[in-house]
Amino acid sequence: MSAEGRHARRLTDRGTDSSTDGNEPRPDDGREDAEYERFLRPYAVDVGTAEAVPPTTAGTTGPADLDLLALVMAARTPGRHEWLRPERETILNHALRARTVAELAAEVGLPVGQVRVMVAEMVADGSLQRCGPSRPLGRQDILHAVLVGLRSL
């Protein structure tokens, strides 16, 4: 079994409305049945596209700049005017305090990749702001503080 050769599921098509009748998606020869135990729920979330976010220039944020621990915080109050895209309001509600991208993804229940794109867009449109620690510490200070903190758990 090669590392790349097996995949949980092959996505057959994007617009299957009419084509599914005559051409049902099915596993290739049933060979990989064991690997089909998991279905991928189709997403209907408008996350925009990575390309829609301008390439990173000074002061802007693209999805690639948002690592799992990138911190963002709501820059506006969640409102109702995004009712076609409720995920954004959910993100805002969870980001009233500074939150990492990983936490937002877990709380919103969407894959990190999608949340990254949404967050990048929301930073671009001013809904979210990226933020850094209030008191940035050097690595050595962090290590010592972590050690003390862990010991006192």
Place this chain on the structure above:
Amino acid sequence: MASADSENRPGTQEAIPQAVKIIVAGGFGAGKTTMVASVSEITPLSTEEVMTEASQGVDDLGGVENKTTTTVALDFGRITINDDIVLYLFGTPGQDRFWFMWDELVEGALGAVVLADTRRLDTCFHAVDFFERRGVPFVVAVNRFEGAAVYETEEVREALDVSAGVPVVMADARERESSKEVLVALVTHIIDSRRPAMSG
């Protein structure tokens, strides 16, 4: 307008802590999630990364049908160290085929714990190798499974062929105290290993 919502304007008043992370790695079923859960202050959070890869060796001219997706679960826990620091513990995806995610996970990490299962010691070879090659400081924690033969740490060290400088500790991933000790051993190791390198 600005003054109207300034009262409940989100999140301007609180201090923002620095987010740091430690990676908990090891083979499939070695107890990574158990360890994260035992020390985390919250029920571990889980998120997914959906990877879309173009089929190997095929030029992607056709769109989605030439791509396959894989969903990787990512579990993590959190420990608030103090007002300034929040520590996140990330468990690595166990299966070998998700190696491509490790680079991002490890980026910026303080260090890593390699959980070893003595019944299947070979399942953590990859993790040891990965951290050694990238110069990421790590400790090996031998997770005690019931029914598994008991080994001395030195036997495990020898079997894994890790250098003498890498701590090998016994652990019970289910026990908060034990998991905490592993993390303390790791951070102590990171601090110590940074010092002599200079004077050496």
